[in-house]
Each structure stands twice: as C-alpha cells, then as structure tokens.
Amino acid sequence: MKYYAIESHYEKEAPFGIAWQVKLFDGHTLLEEYDHIFYNEIAGYCKCLEDMGFIENVEVKLDIESELKKLQDFQKSIDEITAKAAILENPAKSVETPSIRTKSLSW
Incomplete structure (x- = not known):
C-alpha cells in the first residue's frame, strides 16, 4: 500500500517558522522524503500525491x-x-488635536 505522511518542524526561513516534510511509503519502505514545503503549498502537494x-x-x-x-x-x-502599530507610527491620524483660538485685542 502506498501512502504519505506529513510532519511539521521548525524552519527559520518558513512563513511563521513552520515547514512540513512529506514522506512517501510503499508498505513499510520509505520511498522518498520532501523537505521545505510551506503551509500555502501543502494542500496542492497532497492533492498531487493522491492523484498519483x-x-x-x-x-x-x-x-x-x-x-x-x-x-x-x-x-x-x-x-x-x-494595525495598532500603524496607528502608533502616525498619531496625528488617530488623535484629534484641539484647535487653538486666539482673540485679538484692540486699544
């Protein structure tokens, strides 16, 4: 019976620091290992294996x-x-400053 197993592991360069390894088996025999598969690739990768x-x-x-x-x-x-950091970077957009009114006096 041919099947595949997927294992996640830490990888510094991967999105969110997690990558997967796919192992292909025929019965108890390991056929191949594929490393460095990222989360956005895993679904398509598994679909291809199932098609095979x-x-x-x-x-x-x-x-x-x-x-x-x-x-x-x-x-x-x-x-x-x-989003919060963007607000803090430009506080003028997030905080209204009161306008200053002046009166002029004439003598």
Missing part, C-alpha cells in the same frame, strides 16, 4: 489541521498588532 495513487495517513492529517488552525489564529494576531 498515494493514500493519506489520517493520524498525521489531524495534526496538520490543528497546526494550520494555529497558524491562521497567529496570522490574525499579527494583523491586529500591525
């Missing part, structure tokens, strides 16, 4: 789905922080 007749390792898929959920939550946090 490989079956997904269900236990690993559950882990990948939870990792993707964590990444999506992390991206939302980054977006919120970036």
